[in-house]
Amino acid sequence: MSPHSAPSDDEAPGLYLHVPFCASKCGYCGFYSQPTAGRDMHRLVTALLTEVRRHHATPAVRTIYIGGGSPTSLPVDLLARLVETVASAWPDAREFTVECNPGQAGVEMLSVLARCGVNRLSFGVQSFHAGELELLGRRHSVDDALRSVRQAQDLGFANVGIDLIFAVPGSTLDSWQQCLESALSLGIQHISAYSLSFEPGTPLYEARRLGRIDSVEEDTDRAMYELAIDLLAAAGLAQYEISNFAREGFECRHNMGCWENRPYIGIGPSAASYWLGERTANVADIDAYIRRIEAGLTATEQRQQPNHDDCICETAVLNLRTRRGVDPADFQRRTGADFRKVFAASLHRHERDGLVETQAGRIRLARRALAVADSVLCDFSSL
């Protein structure tokens, strides 16, 4: 046996809760979520809380993140119940995020969240152009987004982030710049910016296949990405992961935990866990999930035990997505492996080609490798 061990049991995990409902399905969405209409949300929340309770023996969690789907599509009282229960189970979690949909999270709901100890909000704004919102199939308006964020700030939330999507069909470098500027004018702490991806099976994917819409030129997509990095950095939101930007100290701890390959516990339909050395996923079906939980069974459907090599590679790939990169000492501690040694050949090639660089002892992707990260990271995906 090697000296490595899976993330140690005493390392506090992150906690993720998946609310699998949305008011309606967006045109590009590949997540597991179902329209709220005709759903017994009460029963689902009860099941979620049952699953939460099964983890009460876990003394501490580092972070809590409630996502979806749309947590804010729950009625206020249900959301409050969920948040309260979780918060009181782990009062010491340093970060408690809830994903919010503009237009759904009104003052009342936001106040409840604030009262329960939620200290970070992430709004699915996506765009500041009405036309793009429509094309993406979002239900909210630009004004909804502006209002929701303002209200949150007025209620005292000091860690607010938004998601943006670029390279939406029809967008230009200029329209994207306006979008970024609108975002910055909100005085928020965090932005996630994703290039639109066409997931098979989604209406947008079909529309492109049928030639009704065209994806943005690759060169433009690239320029948009580079623009985001520069513009946001100039405004004080430094890139800290491929798609994530934050003011100093406002990086999302929960997600950083994932990229550092720390453990996390996922709760709810389709939620994934990396816990006690195992990667598992809950059944991705609301009814099946509820049935199993109510029957006292585990909701786990997939189970995989990464071996030592998997652990090394996963840690490398995840770490390299961050701008901090790989800290060889950390890496050694976490995996028992010498990063420079196990990946010597790949490192040699990519360093020679200027795609990987070392800064202050940490190894990371060079700026010009960020937009083509997969072509570099794939060389760290197996030994």
Add this chain to the structure above:
Amino acid sequence: MDTKYIRNFSIVAHIDHGKSTLADRMLELTGTITAREAKEQLLDDMDIERERGITIKASAVTMHYEYEGQTYMLNLIDTPGHVDFHYEVSRALAACEGALLVVDASQGVEAQTVANAYLAVETGVEIMGVINKVDLPAAQPEVVAEEIEHVLGIRRNECFAISAKTGKGVRELLDAICELLPAPADRSSEPARALVFDSHSDPYRGVICYVRVFSGKLRVRQRMRLMHTGRSYLITELGKFRPAMTPVEELGTGEVGYIVANIRDLADVHVGDTVTDDANPAQDPLKSYQPPMQMVFSDFYPGDNTEYSKLRAAFEKLALNDASFSFVPQNSPALGFGFRCGFLGLLHMEIIQERLERENDIDIVQTAPTVSYEVIMSDGQVRRIGSPSELPDRTHIQELREPFVRLEIITSTESIGGIMKLAEARRCKLVKTDYLNPTRVMMEYRAPLAEIVYDFYDQIKGISRGYATMDYELTDFEATNLVRIDILVNGQPVDALSIIVHRDNAEQRGRKLILKLKKAIPRHQFEVPLQVAIGGKIIARETVKAYRKDVTAKLYGGDVTRKMKVLKKQKEGKRRMKSIGSVQIPQKAFMSILDTSD
């Protein structure tokens, strides 16, 4: 046995005209095998041969047949049917007195029929014309008999009409073999001489030599000598193929069989060598045939340099049973360490390549096959080169010669125009045209091998809608105006991408080639400039554009397992590529340089 009652013969035919089926029927009619055993075409014994429907290695079988109250010993020596293996046809024929030239009654004379007939004539064996598949509704035995007479000079009324499938006429054919084919000359009183016409290596018994005894006899426990190497061995077993290996005490004059003599290494046995009695050796060896000429060369590199020795071991194993295949270490400035391999032809190369992949788990990057050239150096010295990269500096070359072949094409009259146009574009010179009948024509060309070895056959098949057949045989080397086209990738010359072409076509080929390469080389994170140079002068350039984005935007907890799988697959996709500097060149790029299509 009295040589009077021995008949040694081969069956030669264009592919699919029924050689194997006829052999099976003969084995059956002579009681050598049962009908059920005949179901499987017994003489084709390797997987790949069966899949491709061709016979690569000659093998031999002994049958007994009653004719006019006498028992005859019929030795049938099988031959391969493909142009790459002409040499093996010749060596099989060298062990015979007669040959059955089989022609499909519904297809008529084809290019390989003609080529095989030439080989038989050159060897001096007696040829019997056999028209097969007369059971087919489309059979035209009279028309085909006329073609045979016209092209091959075998009298039409002397041809045998048979159906190998139903057996019709096969008994009569066996009778005729006894009646008409010459018996081996009776040299039983002379010192022993046997021709080695094939060999293979058996993991338990060492080398098995296939022999035809021409004079004297061989006995078990005799010391034999291989006249070429001068080495002697104790014969531990003699036998015949019936068709299973069946031991006998001796092999007399005229007989065909095998020798086991504790010979370890296949390389110790030269096919064509003469076996004699070590105690009472013959004066002179039998007339040997020319060693096979390797006409096609290609370099093989391990995709991963650390697999070099694995590749060597794989080649060693392949060479063990194929003396016509050769490999020598090769060091390319661009590709690193690998092997230059020599083949009889393109099909031979493909067969080796397929075995290599099937039997080993090695990633291989292979360069485009090239013919061999003759270089006359300034000092008069003659050199053979099997790769454009070996071409010496122009200032040291007096003359550069390329191989020429006699090319026969048989086709329908309506495709003549198209084929002639293609042939002309490929520098082929028409020697003669011969109408086999009002709708079929045979064209003979003098052709540069390099122009026809690769895709020419496919092209004429296309032009003639599958009708045309072709065959060729090397005649000589001739000086032509050849130049080397060099390719620079990212500013670096890549020797393995160089080709030698005629000056008249060079620029056009160069331009085409770089477009093909542009398509075959995947996009990188940076622009990859491609340049074509002739004689050090850049004549064309292209750029493989950089890809601008390749990144998964979202990767959170739930996606790790799936994402790792996707990345692994992406990494897999990089295999079978060779790094040249920081550029990854895939296998297909090396082959694309031969693609002359638009």
